[in-house]
Amino acid sequence: MAKFSRKGKGGVPELSTSSLADIVFMILLFFMLTTSMRQGEKKVTLKMPGASEIAKLERKDLAAYIYVGTPIPSEQGKYGTDARIQLNDSFRSVDDIRDFIAAERETLSEADRQFMTVSIKADENVRMGIVTDIKQELRRTSALKIMYAARKAGAGEL
Amino acid sequence: MARPVQGLPSSSLADISFMVLIFFLLVSTMDQDMGLQRRLPPMPDPNQKVDDVQIKRRNIMVVRINDADRLLAGGSPMEVSMLKDKAKEFLLNPTNDENLPEKAEQTIEGFGTYPVSKGVISLQNTRGTSYNAYIKVQNELVKAVNEIRDDFAMQNFGKKYFALTEDQQRVCRDAIPQNISEADPKDTGRKK
Numbered sequence: 001m002a003k004f005s006r007k008g009k010g011g012v013p014e015l016s017t018s019s020l021a022d023i024v025f026m027i028l029l030f031f032m033l034t035t036s037m038r039q040g041e042k043k044v045t046l047k048m049p050g051a052s053e054i055a056k057l058e059r060k061d062l063a064a065y066i067y068v069g070t071p072i073p074s075e076q077g078k079y080g081t082d083a084r085i086q087l088n089d090s091f092r093s094v095d096d097i098r099d100f101i102a103a104e105r106e107t108l109s110e111a112d113r114q115f116m117t118v119s120i121k122a123d124e125n126v127r128m129g130i131v132t133d134i135k136q137e138l139r140r141t142s143a144l145k146i147m148y149a150a151r152k153a154g155a156g157e158l
Numbered sequence: 159m160a161r162p163v164q165g166l167p168s169s170s171l172a173d174i175s176f177m178v179l180i181f182f183l184l185v186s187t188m189d190q191d192m193g194l195q196r197r198l199p200p201m202p203d204p205n206q207k208v209d210d211v212q213i214k215r216r217n218i219m220v221v222r223i224n225d226a227d228r229l230l231a232g233g234s235p236m237e238v239s240m241l242k243d244k245a246k247e248f249l250l251n252p253t254n255d256e257n258l259p260e261k262a263e264q265t266i267e268g269f270g271t272y273p274v275s276k277g278v279i280s281l282q283n284t285r286g287t288s289y290n291a292y293i294k295v296q297n298e299l300v301k302a303v304n305e306i307r308d309d310f311a312m313q314n315f316g317k318k319y320f321a322l323t324e325d326q327q328r329v330c331r332d333a334i335p336q337n338i339s340e341a342d343p344k345d346t347g348r349k350k
Binding site: 017018020021024025027028031032034035036037038049051052053054055056057060063117119122123124125126127128129131132135138139140142144145146147148149150151152 | 169178179182188199201289290293297
């Protein structure tokens with residue numbers, strides 16, 4: 001049985017883990033490239049309406065977001081259950097949109113300002129009244145490029 | 159006696175990069191921003207005299223959604239699913255009907271002349287219309303325009319619109335404009 005006896009004192013050679021780091025780095029890189037940072041916290045319940053003819057927003061960094069919807073349950077004690085507008089991290093009124101847009105414009109470079117898109121993320125149960133108010137306010141601040149955020153839906157499930 | 163340099167322990171490197179990976183997984187989102195892109199008309203100057211551009215009746219199709227999300231298009235009530243064909247018929251006017259929009263020969267750079275429809279779809283809603291219904295109608299109208307563009311691209315370039323080059327897409331866009339006007343709100347319907 002000498003054939004199978006261990007030679008020397010070395011046991012099973014340790015598994016090389018040096019490539020593990022490389023692999024993890026590769027996964028990390030993949031995630032960094034395909035994802036984008038989460039911005040802010042949503043304080044409204046949001047189920048976006050489905051649409052089939054939607055286009056992707058090309059420049060995410062040029063987008064400003066306006067959330068419209070019913071406040072999430074934990075906020076309802078304070079803000080009620082009526083549809084509200086959320087700008088950045090707090091509930092605001094339509095009149096605050098002007099300042100919000102101005103502030104968002106300020107963060108962009110001179111050349112990019114004309115390409116700023118305002119993405120209106122509204123819940124599908126919201127009434128058009130509030131959306132119309134937002135649209136009118138955006139027209140007044142001449143933020144004319146807008147996007148009605150929607151989720152991809154096939155023709156059947158519309 | 160030169161001793162061979164021991165390799166640096168690299169096992170912890172994997173742990174560290176795992177931690178960074180988890181951090182990124184938590185703070186980032188994968189959802190893409192998709193939606194219907196629109197351009198709002200600029201606010202009319204209050205000092206300017208009210209000088210409404212008169213559009214002939216045959217060139218305009220009014221699509222109205224009421225409080226109960228019922229649809230009225232071109233004078234007749236209909237389902238959302240029928241709207242696309244109605245809009246296509248309106249924009250294309252294949253039989254050169256008297257009651258459907260007229261066309262104007264226009265020179266398109268890099269293509270030649272093409273009879274461009276003068277039709278405008280005017281979308282009106284009340285304050286009580288649900289956002290869901292509104293988006294559905296918008297979607298149908300965009301779909302109508304997209305299908306016409308696809309047909310046009312197929313006939314002239316032999317490809318679908320999205321497969322065309324930047325320049326050819328511009329030609330398509332010029333030949334089939336997306337004239338959807340979102341009317342100024344009328345204060346009708348209940349407030350909410």
